[in-house]
Amino acid sequence: MIALSLQNLDIFYGETQITHNINVEIKEGESFALVGESGSGKSTVLKAIAGLAPEWSGSISAFGQPRSHNIDQQFAKHCQMVFQDPYGSLHPRKTVDATLSEPLAIHGVSNQNGRVEDILVAVGLDRKFRFRYPHQLSGGQRQRVAIARALMLEPKLLLLDEPTSALDVSVQAEILNLLKRLRREQNLTFLMVTHNLPVVSFLCDRLAVMRHGRIVEIADVAELKRGALKEPYSRELMDISSAHAG
Ligand SMILES: Nc1ncnc2c1ncn2[C@@H]1O[C@H](COP(=O)(O)OP(=O)(O)OP(=O)(O)O)[C@@H](O)[C@H]1O
Numbered sequence: 001m002i003a004l005s006l007q008n009l010d011i012f013y014g015e016t017q018i019t020h021n022i023n024v025e026i027k028e029g030e031s032f033a034l035v036g037e038s039g040s041g042k043s044t045v046l047k048a049i050a051g052l053a054p055e056w057s058g059s060i061s062a063f064g065q066p067r068s069h070n071i072d073q074q075f076a077k078h079c080q081m082v083f084q085d086p087y088g089s090l091h092p093r094k095t096v097d098a099t100l101s102e103p104l105a106i107h108g109v110s111n112q113n114g115r116v117e118d119i120l121v122a123v124g125l126d127r128k129f130r131f132r133y134p135h136q137l138s139g140g141q142r143q144r145v146a147i148a149r150a151l152m153l154e155p156k157l158l159l160l161d162e163p164t165s166a167l168d169v170s171v172q173a174e175i176l177n178l179l180k181r182l183r184r185e186q187n188l189t190f191l192m193v194t195h196n197l198p199v200v201s202f203l204c205d206r207l208a209v210m211r212h213g214r215i216v217e218i219a220d221v222a223e224l225k226r227g228a229l230k231e232p233y234s235r236e237l238m239d240i241s242s243a244h245a246g
């Protein structure tokens with residue numbers, strides 16, 4: 001089963017074309033990374049899939065269901081996004097409970113109470129956090145809430161935009177482990193943007209390298225680990241990354 005298919009995807013902000021002819025097929029259960037330099041269009045691709053960048057042409061479909069250009073509640077049930085910045089992405093005046101209940105209310109899901117309790121356990125948050133506000137949580141706890149919110153409707157596909165880059169290094173590994181476990185437990189498919197090639201190695205099966213709004217190479221993570229990416233630009237990225245690691 002194909003979880004996500006992007007065909008000839010061109011995305012625009014007004015007159016400006018940001019991506020060119022993006023073609024990707026991600027299998028159910030796969031974890032797929034988008035890497036590439038700042039401004040190459042990675043977040044824009046996720047936003048278009050999530051319905052946050054409405055000017056595009058080509059096709060976007062998840063589990064065989066094409067997404068429309070408008071608000072698409074059916075699509076949103078399958079596919080949810082987690083943003084880079086857990087400080088900005090949570091409403092400051094809403095408790096954790098209100099944040100997590102909201103998608104259930106919008107979609108008319110019953111047993112909201114039980115579902116909130118279960119998801120807090122799933123993302124490793126003690127029940128004492130349930131009625132706190134975002135400013136009463138650490139960065140890592142906020143990102144757990146953001147991940148929990150994305151999972152409330154039991155989506156099959158998660159779009160993750162640099163989900164750990166705003167966090168303290170010591171917390172990044174916790175969140176990466178959480179994502180790895182949730183993917184296994186809930187049979188999720190991931191499309192994840194990251195700058196960090198070690199994160200790709202840890203969490204992903206394949207990657208696409210983007211530059212100036214185009215995909216220059218799609219490879220298996222095994223090739224990344226062997227240092228065997230083919231395109232000169234991909235190799236440049238690997239060199240920069242290993243220089244930082246060293
Ligand atoms: N709302 C917007 N309106 C107009 N242009 C935008 C908008 N958002 C992004 N852009 C432009 O689109 C291009 C791609 O941006 P995007 O955020 O997708 O890059 P990115 O690959 O995610 O970069 P980074 O790694 O820095 O997050 C950039 O040139 C950016 O300036």
Ligand SMILES: [Mg+2]
Binds near residue numbers: 043044193
């Ligand atoms: Mg981005």
